[in-house]
Amino acid sequence: MSEVPEELKIKQKFPNWYDWIEPIKQEDIKPGFASYIALPKQVNSEFFKMPFGDVERDVFSEDWKLPENWKEILLDAFKETLEKNRAFKVFMDICVRCGACADKCHYYIGTGDPKNMPVMRAETIRTVYRYYFTKAGRIFGKWAGARPLDENVIKEWYYYLFQCSLCRRCSLFCPYGIDTAEVAWWGRRMLSRIGLNQRFMCISIEASSRTGNHLGLYAGGMAGSIEQGLSELKDITGFELHTYINKPGADVLFVAPSADYFATPHWYVMLGYLLLFNELEERYGITVTWSTYASEGGNFGTFHSYEAAQLLNSKIYKEAERLGVKFIIGGECGHMWRDKHQFINTMNNLPKNPEWKKFWDDPDLGQLSDKLKGINLGEFISGEHGWIHVLELVAALIRHKKIDIDPSRNDHWVATYHDPCNVARGMGMLEEPRYVLRNVMNKFYDMPEHCIREKTYCCGAGGGILAEELMELRMRGVMPRMMALRYVVKKFGVNIMLTPCAIDKAQFPVAVEYWKIPVEIGGPMEMVGNALVLTSFGEKPEDRKYDLRGTPIRGEE
Amino acid sequence: MSDALYVFYILPYVAFAIFVVGTIYRVINWARSAVPLKIPTTAGQQPTFKFIKRTWLDKIDSPSNKWWAFVRMLFEVFLFRSLFRNTRYYIEKGGKNVDARWLWLFAVLFHYSLLIIVLRHLRFFTNPVPNFVKTIEYLDGVLGVAIVPPLLMTGVIALIALAFLWGRRILLAKERCISLPSDHLILFFMAVILVSGLLMRYIVKIDLTYVKMFALSIVKFTPPSPEVLANLHPLFLVHFTFVCITIAYIPFSKVMHFAGIWFSPTRNMPNDNRMRRHVNPWDPNPEVPILAREGITVAGVTYKSKKLDWETYYEMYKDQLDEIAEKNYTLKAEEF
Ligand code: SF4
Numbered sequence A: 001m002s003e004v005p006e007e008l009k010i011k012q013k014f015p016n017w018y019d020w021i022e023p024i025k026q027e028d029i030k031p032g033f034a035s036y037i038a039l040p041k042q043v044n045s046e047f048f049k050m051p052f053g054d055v056e057r058d059v060f061s062e063d064w065k066l067p068e069n070w071k072e073i074l075l076d077a078f079k080e081t082l083e084k085n086r087a088f089k090v091f092m093d094i095c096v097r098c099g100a101c102a103d104k105c106h107y108y109i110g111t112g113d114p115k116n117m118p119v120m121r122a123e124t125i126r127t128v129y130r131y132y133f134t135k136a137g138r139i140f141g142k143w144a145g146a147r148p149l150d151e152n153v154i155k156e157w158y159y160y161l162f163q164c165s166l167c168r169r170c171s172l173f174c175p176y177g178i179d180t181a182e183v184a185w186w187g188r189r190m191l192s193r194i195g196l197n198q199r200f201m202c203i204s205i206e207a208s209s210r211t212g213n214h215l216g217l218y219a220g221g222m223a224g225s226i227e228q229g230l231s232e233l234k235d236i237t238g239f240e241l242h243t244y245i246n247k248p249g250a251d252v253l254f255v256a257p258s259a260d261y262f263a264t265p266h267w268y269v270m271l272g273y274l275l276l277f278n279e280l281e282e283r284y285g286i287t288v289t290w291s292t293y294a295s296e297g298g299n300f301g302t303f304h305s306y307e308a309a310q311l312l313n314s315k316i317y318k319e320a321e322r323l324g325v326k327f328i329i330g331g332e333c334g335h336m337w338r339d340k341h342q343f344i345n346t347m348n349n350l351p352k353n354p355e356w357k358k359f360w361d362d363p364d365l366g367q368l369s370d371k372l373k374g375i376n377l378g379e380f381i382s383g384e385h386g387w388i389h390v391l392e393l394v395a396a397l398i399r400h401k402k403i404d405i406d407p408s409r410n411d412h413w414v415a416t417y418h419d420p421c422n423v424a425r426g427m428g429m430l431e432e433p434r435y436v437l438r439n440v441m442n443k444f445y446d447m448p449e450h451c452i453r454e455k456t457y458c459c460g461a462g463g464g465i466l467a468e469e470l471m472e473l474r475m476r477g478v479m480p481r482m483m484a485l486r487y488v489v490k491k492f493g494v495n496i497m498l499t500p501c502a503i504d505k506a507q508f509p510v511a512v513e514y515w516k517i518p519v520e521i522g523g524p525m526e527m528v529g530n531a532l533v534l535t536s537f538g539e540k541p542e543d544r545k546y547d548l549r550g551t552p553i554r555g556e557e
Numbered sequence B: 001m002s003d004a005l006y007v008f009y010i011l012p013y014v015a016f017a018i019f020v021v022g023t024i025y026r027v028i029n030w031a032r033s034a035v036p037l038k039i040p041t042t043a044g045q046q047p048t049f050k051f052i053k054r055t056w057l058d059k060i061d062s063p064s065n066k067w068w069a070f071v072r073m074l075f076e077v078f079l080f081r082s083l084f085r086n087t088r089y090y091i092e093k094g095g096k097n098v099d100a101r102w103l104w105l106f107a108v109l110f111h112y113s114l115l116i117i118v119l120r121h122l123r124f125f126t127n128p129v130p131n132f133v134k135t136i137e138y139l140d141g142v143l144g145v146a147i148v149p150p151l152l153m154t155g156v157i158a159l160i161a162l163a164f165l166w167g168r169r170i171l172l173a174k175e176r177c178i179s180l181p182s183d184h185l186i187l188f189f190m191a192v193i194l195v196s197g198l199l200m201r202y203i204v205k206i207d208l209t210y211v212k213m214f215a216l217s218i219v220k221f222t223p224p225s226p227e228v229l230a231n232l233h234p235l236f237l238v239h240f241t242f243v244c245i246t247i248a249y250i251p252f253s254k255v256m257h258f259a260g261i262w263f264s265p266t267r268n269m270p271n272d273n274r275m276r277r278h279v280n281p282w283d284p285n286p287e288v289p290i291l292a293r294e295g296i297t298v299a300g301v302t303y304k305s306k307k308l309d310w311e312t313y314y315e316m317y318k319d320q321l322d323e324i325a326e327k328n329y330t331l332k333a334e335e336f
């Protein structure tokens, strides 16, 4: 881990255009902010092969070992990007540099580095666009805000495009909807054509393309981990629970981010899923299966390029078809839901199994069990997609009184909710988690209005920034969220921040320790798991003595 | 000498031609690029189960179909919806977000004043002047009747707003930093046009009869007499020239945002990804992922990734997968 100083100074600098149009130099690339470049074993692997990935590169050395004709290749990629993505092209042309996006980026707020303003992050690319693709740029050069490519420009791209978490907060405030995340994402794609890939995300992309999940877990490991979870649940609830994995003929496929199988506090969310599925099976006969092949809900490919994203998410519909399921439930994860809401059904063909087709003709859960009649997924989902978020499902189950809930089991928690960027701005699931939380617990408070719902601040670690070597950037980027959190901790005595996002759950525990805020981190499904009364197993509300963390529920008596 | 003045008669045609051709070229150019993904920025509660309430704003900001997406566009284009969220972050005030919708206000004032001013100018190009133009001018002048000629609000408002929008680019550090010369250039054009126009009307009070004759000759495609040209006031010629330059400059500049915004996928696409599949025109049948299908070709070399389909996966991890199958795909609490 790179050392983060005890005290962070935010030095704001405001160079004029004449100065900043000059690219940064090697000595400006600082540890704590610069991502390591991917190694051959990640990007020259059999399952994930990127151009010029066979060379080891060091971000801190003067020589980045670019391929000989890198300029030509990059310009070709640039041209291709302009043709392949209208958003990118339009965003190159219509920014008026009004600055509305500038102070909306948590990295700019936390670092004060002018090139971390979204407008400037995009401008690092736009300046090159003007030089090669507009007449004015060619003729007037610098005075038209244009600059030619050289190695330092590439270094500047790499340095700043990988200081963006693709959170899209900037796009919310831009009067033209310019989405700097889109520019950064396709900019990264261009860099990948000349051998520059970020190491952290490529470790996971490679693992996922080879084993099915980011952690590189083998089938046996994943199954063992879930069994471990079932053992813990036996201790907590006293019931023999079970679950399915790779089961042909199951009703539903469940896909969660792989961190849920191992990491803490993700683990408690995993226990929550298991409780829910057991109750659903016992009560309604619904069989939910996990898959070791489609064992990853997250998709670090979405941080890299269209193609990498597709490589990873291509397994899931295939697995749904192989197993013959009717629909897919997705677990708690942020960028996963950008992928699963906006990308997956464009990047892949849909399952063709008859069960799927039949279910989606009239997607009422009554098809699975008469007692569930009335919960109709067709209100907002069709067979052209087929995914429902586990929290949407829980909200509907609560609303229709299909599961029994005892919110008082969560009385030892005072919670607030962090909207994951992608769930908020890439999907729009704002109210469902709150609906669930208000029902499964009694003490729930939102953070101030300017930093929740669609205006939510990023955790500072999305988009591939969760890397250890970026610790200082992460601790700076998370600052706005921490300030808001501190406010509700002081005001309402909040002791847990819940977030349905695997990256948040990895970033926040480190962040609250660094920022010295006494709160726990968890996910909404953990609270659901606590409150869920396993009525069909004969459980009474007061039977549960411990929550999923093993803490006594009703205090020491 | 008077012959040379015919330059001013030619100028608007040239400017207009550049504007039209340029704008069409830009728009076609955008339209020709593919839209690979449906990527609206969802700025409100998504369409969902009926029991979750969606306000009318949610319906606009997170549109559930093309119609609502169109409404969202109208809100964006005519009411500057996104700018209406604007805040400013003050690090020196302990990281407070302060409402900064003055930017919205001045942007609205500026753009709408300009629109009205342009409409008002129709009175030079029409004979008789249509009633709606007269009405606009009347309404515009109600507050300033005490002054002769009546002080038209929009001219003044536009000037103030312009001073404001330029002022922030000069005085505020962040905005100064991000401003390029071209950002100042267009503001400079606007300033010359506005100031010369106001001077003509209120201070110099030039004779407008010749101006009107000149304007009519342009729309009627009949060259004006040398007399008309000779009597055009120099201040008018400055005003006129800069208007033409600006019009011709538009297609090359960021002013194209007026057209570009209609093409912005984060705003013009509905949030109905889970209802209707979007097809990527350059990847319409993605049975196999691109990287495993054709790979990436760079400088003549193709880089292809091996595909991890179920069969490959099964071969690789056969033992473990068979073990799972033996348990009848069921996991239970471990026995210790
Ligand atoms: S808000 Fe939009 S138009 Fe304004 S500077 Fe940012 S990206 Fe450019």
Ligand code: SF4
Binding pocket: A104, A105, A106, A107, A117, A118, A121, A163, A164, A165, A166, A167, A168, A169, A170, A171, A180, A181, A184, A458
């Ligand atoms: S997407 Fe997020 S991190 Fe990236 S520039 Fe925009 S606000 Fe900053």
